[in-house]
Amino acid sequence: MITVAQVIVDVAAYPVDRPFDYLVPAEMTQIIETGCRVKVPFGPRNVLGFVVAIKNETDVPIEKIKPVSQVLDIEPVLTGEMLELAKWLKNETICYEIDALQVMLPSALRAKYEKIANLQTEVELLPEPLQEIFRDSQQINVNVFEKNNLLPQLKAAIKNKQVSIANVVKQKGKVKEVRKVRIIEDNQMLADIQANISNRAKKQKQLVEWMQLHAGEIMDPEVIYKELETSAQVLNAVVDLGAADFVQEEVYRDPFTKEIKRTNFLNLTDEQSVALDQIMNSIEEQEPKTFLLQGVTGSGKTEVYLQTIAKVLNDGKEAIVLVPEISLTPQMTERFRSRFGELVAVMHSGLSVGEKYDEWRKIHQGKVKVVVGARSAVFAPFENVGIIILDEEHESTYKQEDSPRYHARDVAIWRSKYHNCPVILGSATPSLESFARAKKNVYTLLTLKERALKQSLPKVQIVDMRDELKKGNRSMFSQSLMESIQIRLDKKEQIVLFLNRRGYSSFVMCRDCGTVLQCENCDISLTYHRKNEKCKCHYCGYEIHVPKTCPQCQSDHIRYFGTGTQKVEEELAKFFPGIRVLRMDVDTTRAKGSHEQLLEAFGNGEADVLLGTQMIAKGLDYPNITLVGVLSADTSLHLPDFRAAEKTFQLLTQVSGRAGRHEKPGEVVVQTYTPEHYAIELSEAQEYDPFYEREMQMRHQAGYPPYYYLALIQVSHEDVLMAADYAGKAVEWLRSQLSFNVSIIGPTASGISRLQNRYRYQCLIKYKVEPDLIPTLLQLIKIYRSDWIKKGINLTVDLDPNMI
DNA sequence: AGCACGCCGACT
């Protein structure tokens, strides 16, 4: 009988996006399992692959089939659930199956390939320069030749059959191990050994005597040295006598640095209890229900999560908690760690590759029961999931921007059906899509209207900056904000000032002609980096030194513009001498961990004002913050995005919620040039429903989600005309295939019309129901992959896109 | 995707 493994190979391309059959050699049949990674020959090279099935027959002609060269995992790295999920993702997001599989694993388990040159003759027979390199070793990485400009010589040697090239799959992800001492269990034997030690070896005798108290234990040598004031020499001698031996033990790199204090359940409000009861009931009944937990800021959503998780753990199941990347602050993770201690793993982008791998292994090996992490943690390899929680459900970071373009919410719901467990989507300002589904009873709505400690929501005051201008106030602060700041300073309370800007980026502009330094390859301005006085493109990596004069008008009035935070800081210092400001932007948060340090310093009262962009809006929870100022509420309103109003409202509600979360009442001052806009007007009352109704009307009129679904097709090419032409062709073809109630808008130039020297066009598909959409798109992709791709066209499909 | 194979023009 033969054993055949079906393998998805690590080659992201359309013609090979299917399983390939490989023969399993007899010695591997006991080890190989579905979900294992394997090394296989694929054409002329070796690649990594995932075993998706094992069977006993094959349709492939016997002369074609090759054997698996190596099994990389003793235990499978992917569960059956993951393999199924990958197939679903492939369909749902139109991606390669290999991409779907890879996204579920930490990058440490993905393959790294190296080309190795093997020496086939005597070194002396090689040309001079090559001899040099092959002197130390017969096998040399090809990039060594590249670095020394010896590629032509290497090529010649290959031709002469003096050297051969092999592709080697390197496995990343080293398990970190430490050497420990294992004391033998047999106490009698220890006593015998001790008796035989010469009286001159006092230290050894002492050590073995002490070991009798710790028979069978495994310990750190350092602990022994300290305990007995001894050294490695003595220990080695004792090990030689057979009283103990050295063992290698796996360790996890610990991303937590601080000690944690255990905390207990808080008392719940009536609203919280009602919500919790419903969720508990669903867990009990094993219903894959999706709850939308809508709670005003400070209403204690987290406490509901924590108690739900406690229940799940009690049932012997596991919990997944997703948090947007930027709110994955120590403050947030500590709440989970303090409740569940060592049972919690944390996953976020701040961890090193090794740390991520370690956290993943803790989950995989069942050492932890709770994972708190960003988007990709939704793939945590638990096998008995009891609850999945998405906090701040409306955040756009839950959607991955590149292939596989999945939404963590959709994956969570898929997994909940697989495990028959509920999902909780939590937010103060749910996405319109989720709220609409809750209204249609697709999700179950749970509402928390009151703050947990019954504090009133902060008073929001909207200030029209146009009036300030008329009054002759040309500063960044309105009269009213200045007064409020002064009051807090007098009362020694804290202030958060918020600049509504995206990210931390800054740019270089000529003050005479207004030219902003642009990337040569992309249609986007360069980002200024202070550390090396360079300007860099975040999309393609293009980099130049900051020029002395303007490239357009030769003026030397060229200046670096920050996010505006420096300017705000300067003005603050002018108006309020002695004010202590903590600024959070590119320059102050570059180093790893500086973000946390700044927040901690602010929490300790080392500053009066915390000043920053979006990043500070999330998760800040300090009792002494009583004033929040939004310096310009409208900047996010004018973005070319149909969600601009929604995002602005969410942001204003979010930042307002930072004030007065504890005993002291809070106040919010929102400065704007368009106070009449409903997103700003309605944020004053901080009530979600009126905003929802209003925004739904707008979406209905314009034909956007949740009334319509969207799909975005992007076409790019080095040549503008080609890009436009083929975008047109795609649109034309889609129009001919899809029904009349689907509207296809475009093609139009994309927001960033040129990226990495490629011109980009896009078209938007709006549809309510169109069962043929995915098959049609797949067919379009087929046309593209079989024909257009050769002409240098690039085409991508994003279902349910974030930005358009 | 990546790599070999294969068919045609320009060189020692």
Add this chain to the structure above:
DNA sequence: GTCGGCGTGCTC
């Protein structure tokens, strides 16, 4: 005659 350009097609 041979070297190397890149169009074509396959990968268990």
